[in-house]
Amino acid sequence: MAASIVAPLQQPITLKLSGKVIPNRLYRTALSEYASSYDEDNVENCGIPQPRYVELYQELADGGAGLICFGNIPICRENLENYNNAILDPDQPWDAVAAFAPAIKAAKSRGALCLPQLNFPGRQVPDFLNKNPKSSSNVQLEPSLLKTYGKPTALTKAEIRDLIRRFVWASETVGKAGADGIVLHASHGYIMNQFLSPKVNKRTDEYGGSLENRARFILEIVHAIKAKLPSDKFVIGAKFNCQDFTEGGSSFAEQCVVIKWLEEAGVDFFDISGGVYTDPAWKGDMAEIAERPVRKERGSFFIEWAQEMKKVLSRAVIGTTGGWRDSHRMADAVRNGDIDMCGLGRPLREDPDFVNKVLRGEARISKL
Ligand SMILES: Cc1cc2nc3c(=O)[nH]c(=O)nc-3n(C[C@H](O)[C@H](O)[C@H](O)COP(=O)(O)O)c2cc1C
Structure with missing residues (x-):
């Protein structure tokens, strides 16, 4: 198979603010x-990356991906989206820089950039982990993704300030451990989505109501990280919904406005996805995604929205994840300038070497 067909995927791309x-x-x-470790009797022992965490990122680095995001890392140990994931909580007694440095070193060992993903799940904490979650307001999440969820209480302004402090601390920590930056989990119904969504955010203060108010939380986080970690050195990325695919949730039109504000605030990389727990579009099997002709033709779940979002941006690098399996379709999207990059989730879990095989022209379709 001619490697030239995938030549667009072989091209480097620069993140403009940092020059990386x-x-x-x-x-x-x-x-x-x-x-990562989990100990139901002692929260202090939870979230420590284990040897497999490092191995996994060595495999992914060896597999050739140009940018490697770590899976979501909750920034508060009492609010986990699941067990056995890594945690970055300022109150943990162990040395977080030392704990994360080996995996970051592994991820970067072949020249990839490394962006760990930071998350606060808000109302999406399963009730077997915490029956009293916090959210933008008190709208409870219905049972979804085979779990049930407690009724949340609205974050106070002091708690919002504490969350911002935690995002900054986690960013500084992974920065000290060698990461190039972070990716905020601003999609899939987690806390930033819970502030943006008119369906979930019923606040009447300056964090609710107008779009400007609903976007305040995420923008304050970006500004606070940037104040501590200058953009010429540290990359702020965001996984961001093109829309929530749920009635009354964040719409494509609103997300197009917010993405521009985020770019202006200093976000330099966007990974476009979509959906929330009740309507998990990112999995690709909802009829609204699976049956669309564009998805059948082009492979990707979200390309038609991501390419419109790219037109709104003037500087940031933008990619979309979900559904990419055919390297020729990925190359077409990049060659046409529809998007800058293609994100891969499950294909690299199945075969961490898939990127190398694609770039060498040895494989076209993910075996997934
Ligand atoms: C087991 C599993 C874990 C996931 N964990 C995360 C996560 O931590 N953060 C995130 O943003 N998305 C997460 N996702 C969603 C994926 O990143 C991705 O958006 C989705 O799988 C669609 O891409 P794909 O078709 O390439 O797999 C997860 C998906 C799966 C299947």
Whole structure:
């Protein structure tokens, strides 16, 4: 198979604010590793990356992805989206820099950039882990993704300030451990989505109501990280919904406005996805995604929205994740300038070497 067909995917691309170069157009999106400690009797022993965590990122680095995102890392140990994932909580007694450095070193060992994903799940904490979650307001999540969820209480302003402090601390910590930056989990119904969504955010203060108010939380986080970690050195990325695919949730039109605000605030990389727990579009099997002709024709779940979002941006690098399996279709999307990069989740879990095989022209379709 001619490697020239995939030549667009072999091109490096520069993140403009930091000048950091991503050596090719394929990235490993954030995907939970389930490879960190969990101790139901002692929260202090939870979330420490284990040897498998490091091995996994060595395999992914060896596999050739140009940018590697770590799976979501909760920033508060009492609010986990699941067990066995890594945690970055300022109150943990262990040395977080030392705990994360080996995996970050492994991820970067072949020239990829490394962006760990930071998360606060808000109302999406399963009730077997915490019956009293916090959210933008008190709208409870219906049973979804085979779990049930407690009724949340609205975050106070002091708690919002504490969350911002935690995002900054986690960013500084992974920065000290060698990461190129972070990716905020601003999609799939987690806390940033819970502030943006008019369906979930019923606040009447300056964090609710107008779009400007609903976007305040995520923008304050970006500004606070940037104040501590200058953009010329530290990359702020965001996994961001093109829309929530749920009635009354964040719409495509609103997300197009917010993405521009985020770019202006200093976000330099976007990974476009979609959906929330009740309507998990990112899995690709909802009829609304699976049956669309564009999805059948082009492979990707979200390309038609991501390419419109790219037109709104003027500087940031933008990719989309979900459904990419055929390297020729990925190359077409990049060659046409529809998007800058293609994100891969499950294909790299199945075969961490898939990127190398694609870039060498040895494989076209993911075996997944
Ligand atoms: C087991 C599993 C864990 C996931 N964990 C995360 C995560 O930690 N953060 C995130 O943003 N998305 C997560 N996702 C969603 C994926 O990143 C991705 O958006 C989705 O799998 C669609 O891409 P794909 O078709 O390439 O797999 C997860 C998906 C799966 C299947």
